[in-house]
Amino acid sequence: MTFKSILDEIENNLNKVLSDLPISDVVFSVEPSKPGFGNVSSNVSFLLAKQLKKSPQHIAEMLSEKYSHCANTLVLKSEAHPSGYLNFFANWDKLTQLILSESYLDTFGDVDIGKNSTIVVEHTSVNPNKALHIGHIRNIVIGDTISRILKKANYKVNILNYIDDSGLQVADIIIGFKHFGYDQEPPDGKKFDHYCGDDVYVKTTEKYETDSSLEDVRKNVLKELENGDSETAKFADKITRRVLAGQLETCWNLDVSYDCLNFESQIIRSGLWDKIFENLKEMDLIEFENEGKNVGCWVIRGDNKEEDKVIVRSNGTATYIAKDIPYAAWKLGLLEDPFNYEQYGKEQPSSRVLWQTTLNDSNPVSQNFTGEKVITVIDSRQTRLQKIITSLMGKFKSIPDAYVHLGYESVTLSSETAKTLGLETDGKQAQMSGRKGLYVSADSVYEILKEKTKEETLRRHPEMDGDEIEKIAHYVSVGTLRYEMIKQDLDKIITFDLIKSLSLEGDTASYIQYAYARASRILEKSDRVPSINVDFSLLTEDSELDLIKNIGLFNLQVRDAANNLSPKVIARYCHDLSVAFNSFYEKSKVLDLGDENLENSRLCLVNSLKITLEKSLNLLGIKTPDRM
RNA sequence: GGACUCGUUGCAUAGCUUGGAUAGUGCGAUUGCUUGCGGAGCAAUAGGUCGCCGGUUCGAAUCCGGUCGGGUCCGCCA
Known part of the structure; x- marks a missing residue:
């Protein structure tokens, strides 16, 4: 315990x-x-x-x-x-025995908050018209880490990625291909998602500024996208799925995987909206306006000071926020499922089975990806809209906090990094913009980090073969990227600087991974199998007791992280464990002491640290190389 | 105009939910430590009116009110 x-x-x-x-x-x-x-x-x-x-x-x-x-x-x-x-x-003798024996169990750190209930975590949800940039990575890593923590807290977690494949941003690249003749094959083997975002999207939207007649073209394309049988919609489906494939490659590379992809276009065509619209009317949650500026619309009344929100326009079409309502209700299992499911064409590296929704009923397969609770990870600019959804869902579902919007602040670019992308900001940080081409892609950051860690590893281990160096560099660069995205509070802006992000010292993933590698090497060199049948009373040094105490705090930290949906709690815990171990490492030698009992006791502790660090890093999606 | 959010040392951050002991950490700066289980490390020094004003309290970085500064949101766009 x-x-x-x-x-x-x-x-x-x-x-x-x-x-x-x-x-x-x-x-x-x-x-x-x-x-x-x-x-x-x-x-x-x-x-x-x-x-x-x-x-x-x-x-x-x-x-x-x-x-x-x-x-x-x-x-x-x-x-x-x-x-x-x-x-x-x-009484350390007894407490040490209790903590270290428990730490050797598979269940170490498990807490039961979820009582094996189901919970949906939705994250990523990036328009499939561009490659992922460093800002999206914050969303993805938060979502993935929360999923891992909730699983440890005994929830059955369904991870969803909402594919917004019918919005304006998709229309824009379709116009690029259809009207400006962009080739469907990217040049020089460029990844398709990068090609669409860097070239087609940016250059097409540039043209809107000089040619106002394009606004009509845009509206028409958007309308055609909603009709699944149109030529445009079929073409868009082909393009967005290729972009999506590129985006998924990026996510998988970061050890992020999903259970189901939900396509917005299918939600629109499924008729879910009509059902929820009727429910909203019956429950008097929306009202029809007979006068005023919103005459002829269905609206949700704002709370005291807030403006009414239009849900259905006077021409009878649903607004942007209205599309989110049926989806939110679907996630909570409040609506009969209109979808069939099929497996995604490619297997995820995690070998977790990935499903996707389909409206094709020739070979119907049903699945259930709903949950008693839902967590939606979206940046805090959407707080206003998400509040409306949360409040509506609260009226449909009686359990408290059934629908949670997990918001987080955005990632901005430091003025130095913005400058390298061609934007002079006068020393201020800059908001990223896909439309303006002002962003740092996730793939490029990963590649740069990996090059640097490869060099570093090679310098330390000239004897290592290429495959192993490649693997270590991958683990360290993914770890570094993930750790940087969750180590601070969700509502703090991250100012991304390409140069500073390459640091591998101090409060970074590599510091923690290094502590792990040190522990591994001691155990490897000991030539013994660590055991818990040792004399715990021999562990009396302050640095030893501090390490034991930190190990013993694991389940309390998991509880804290899960209750507060706070990934940084685990990040800090990993760091604390590493600090405690590094301090122990300097003060207490483990091998060649000439005292077998003491050696065995310390080996037991080192192994306990190793297990605990591996488990807690696993919650962050960070791998643990034995050497680096 | 309204709402939300952030403000802790040169920079970056923890602690605030649940008020109490010495405000913890990283980068940067200064200084030590490698014939030792790996220096991506350890140990130490300097650097803080916790934005500002007021209130509650025996006691406030933490709770409340106000104020200033940065950021964001507020369309029959998506």
Whole structure:
């Protein structure tokens, strides 16, 4: 039961002590201490100060005295700190044994928040008209990491990628191919998604500025896209699927995979909208306007200060946000499923089976990718619209927080990086723009990182063969990219700088992977199979106990990350584990000590660290090379 | 005009949900540590009125109100 055991023991005992006192209930904290204040601390005396009309320090002393009469197995002693905190010191022999034995189990770090219920995580959802850029990567990595964490928290996770294949952005590249004669084959073996985004899309939209007659062409193409039988729609389907294939290559390369691809064009043609429209009317969630600026439209009333939102235009067509409503309801399993399913044409490297929706019913296969809860990862510019969806879904589904919009701030370009792309910003950061061609593609960042890590690895290991270097460079560059995208808070803007992103020192994935490689090498050189049948009382150094404590915090960190949908919690945990291990590594030698018992105890600890680091990095989708 | 969000050392960031002890970390700067289980490392020094003002409290980076500065959103576009 890890470090939580001692927290539970203290909490139970404190509750017993308090039950003998003439006080009303208080909710106190029992937490791991800051360094230098014992191992566990409680704020209980502060909370009682008012009721008992005594100073926190007095109360702490009184509680400490009473606590010493409690039955303790994991606590050695308690101590009243002059500040008023009540600090506890662990019985490390027992606690170490508990934590290290648990860490060897496959289930280590598992927490049960989901109770095996289903949850949908939707992420990526990039228009299939361009290659993924570094901003999209933040979405993808957040979504993938959250999925992994929720799975660890005992949810059954369905991962969806929504393919918006019928919007304006798709119309634009279709115009490029159809009206400006862009070749369907990219030049010099360029990836098709890059070709569409860099060349066709950017150059086509440039022409809108000089030729206003194109606006009509654009509208017509958009209309034709909605009709599945039109020549234009069939052509667009072909093109967008080729782009999608390119985008998926990029995602797979980052160790991201999906369960199902949902095509917007099919949602539109499925008739789901008509059903949800009827529901909305029946439940009085939308109203028809008889007067005012929105006369003739169906609208959702804004909350007090907010404007009404038009859902159906006066000409009877649905607006952008309206398309999201049936999809959100579908994800929650509120609508009868109009789709059949077929497997995607190519296997995912993770070998997870990838399905896609289809309206073709010649060979009907049904699947269920809905969930009791839904998490939609979209950047925070969409917060306003997502709020409306969330509120609507709250009226359809009774469980709280059934539909969650997981928002995050965007990735901008540093002025230096913007400059290399030809934009002078006066020292300010710049928003990326697919339309203007102002972006750094995910594939190019990966390639540059990989070149650098290859050089670095080769310099350290001239003897290594090419395949192994390739593999290590891949692991390190994917790890670096993923770690940079989730190590900070979701609502902090990431200013991406191409040069700074190449750093492999300090708070980076490679620092953590390096710690792992060090641990691996010790175990490899030991020529022994690490065992948990060792003398735990030999592990007494501060650096050893600190490492054990950190290992024991794993499940608490997973719980925190899952409850708060916060990937950075795990990122910080991986970093903390590595710091603790590197510090141990400098202070305590493991091999050639001339004391077999101590060696075995330390090997047991090193192996425990290795297992824990591997498991926690796995939650971040970061691989662990044994050498690097 | 309205709403949301960010503001912590030269730069970047943690801590804020649940108020208490010495505000933690990385980059950069200065200085040490490689005949040692791998220096992508370790140890140490310098650098902070937690944007500003006020309130609540015995106690505020943390809660509340206001204010300033940066960013974003607010269409019968998608």
